[in-house]
Amino acid sequence: MLSEQSVTVVRATLPVVGAAIGDITERFYRRMFTAHPELLRDLFNRGNQAAGTQRQALAGSIAAFATHLVEHPDQRPDEMLSRIAHKHASLGVTPEQYPIVREHLFAAIVEVLGEAVTAEVAAAWDEVYWLMANALVAIEKRLYEEAGDPGWRQWEVVERIAETADVVTFRLRPVDGGPVAGFRAGQYVSVRVELPDGARQIRQYSLSGAPGAGAVRQISVKRVSGEAGTPDGEVSQHLHARVEEGSVLELSAPYGDLVLGDVADRPLLLASAGIGVTPMVAMLAQLAEDGHGAPVTVVHGDRSPADHALRADHEAYAGKLPQAAVHFWYETDAAGSDARTGLVDLREIDVPKDTRAYLCGPLPFMRVVRTQLIEKGVAPADIHYEVFGPDLWLAQ
Incomplete structure (x- = not known):
């Protein structure tokens, strides 16, 4: 070297x-x-x-x-x-x-x-x-x-689903009608759009559907609103406001290395917060399809049940696993449900030491979860994470 x-x-x-x-x-x-x-x-x-x-x-x-x-x-x-x-x-x-x-x-x-x-x-x-x-x-x-073909490909929106007030799911099919390569649960695609000023901006969105979903790709997009002096998300705002059924988007091939490895007999933990739920839903779909029999701990935190995108899929896929334990936390409106009120806290959750963990969500959330997992004896090498946007974890 x-x-x-x-x-x-x-x-x-x-x-x-x-x-x-x-x-x-x-x-x-x-x-x-x-x-x-x-x-x-x-x-x-x-x-x-x-x-x-x-x-x-x-x-x-x-x-x-x-x-x-x-x-x-x-x-x-x-x-x-x-x-x-x-x-x-x-x-x-x-x-x-x-x-x-x-x-x-x-x-x-x-x-x-x-x-x-x-x-x-x-x-x-x-x-x-x-x-x-x-x-x-x-x-x-x-x-x-x-x-195979690393270039951009045109995909038509065949269905638009409002998941929450700020999250929309787009289901897409290739315009050329050609074959669609498979992807691994946890991967994402880039979406390139032309904005009103002529710029062609690119953003990455996790594939939120089951990997075996045939010729249809599914992405779930959170509308990003600026706060504390940061600008609104150009592409997410464009997708929410302008893209409907029949619209055509440019997509890349699937990429991303936060994917399930050889997990046949391993206990797993899938922890997410906010829109970080998208790759975890795809992973749960894959585990359900594969008949995964080892324990799976499902953890998610959100502002409220109404803000929990893909909640029905989250629960349904977990329900197909024989040893799944589901733990949801909501900052507000958790009363009357099985969820806890507040932020995600694993201190009272049973997590085997040989667990392989996958995390996706805001950086402060992942820091807390990673720290608590290590305190429970989970090896740092078994804790994997995905960051939406620049990986600021490296910066610190």
Whole structure:
């Protein structure tokens, strides 16, 4: 992996680069979007750029990768790379874009750190960058080959279902009538839409239907409303306001690595909050189809029963499993149901130590659940998670 000489240089300069990484990534994006405005218009999430979360995610991934190389120079952080590569593949990232990123990233590093970036320092960090970039290119190439056709495909909305006041399910069928490849429970697709200003923005949505649902894809979209100075979700607002039965959307092939592995005899825990329920419903559907007989603990938190999207499916699929235990928490209006009032709390829930856990929801929720699972003896390696949007977990 990283050469011995570069390990020494990166270890010595990592505190300086790490302290300045936020400023570096801010300047990097500004430089790159000035030189290549089409990337912001048609590839990067403009909302995340406005909120600064994309910068945080990039800074976190660079710092995490460099730290791993220094601490484990003969190993590769495969889980992190896989998550990034799946997201890149769903966006259609190409190998030709990596030199563009490198050019503007290193220019930003020199801008911020100045004379501290000697030839030796530049060479070491260049090695870090290309180790990460080449690993991602290789993984993405394999993902594209597995997908068959990595390009965009047109899908017609054949049904629109209002799940809650802010969540709509779209069921789609390919316009060309051609075959539809299968997907794994927990995966997502990218949806590309043309907005009124001509931008073609892309967002990822989990496939919320059963994996064996034939030629129909199903996604459930939460309308994102801005708060605390953040903008409304451009694409989710567009889908809610403008997309009806008969509308045509562009979808990518399915991607994502938060998928059920070999779980034949393993106790499982599927924990979600809010719209994080979507991949968990697909996983429950798969487990029910497979006749999974081991214990499954189903955990979900929401604002209220009325805000719990796909609740009927959530309960129905869990009900088909012989050893499923369902635990719902609602912040309000839980009275009169079997749910608890308040936030998700696993302290009184029985969780076997050999449980394999899958988490999806807001970052604070996943932090709490992960901590409580570890306190119960669940191995950190058995706790898997999905983040909607930039992976800010890495940034911290």
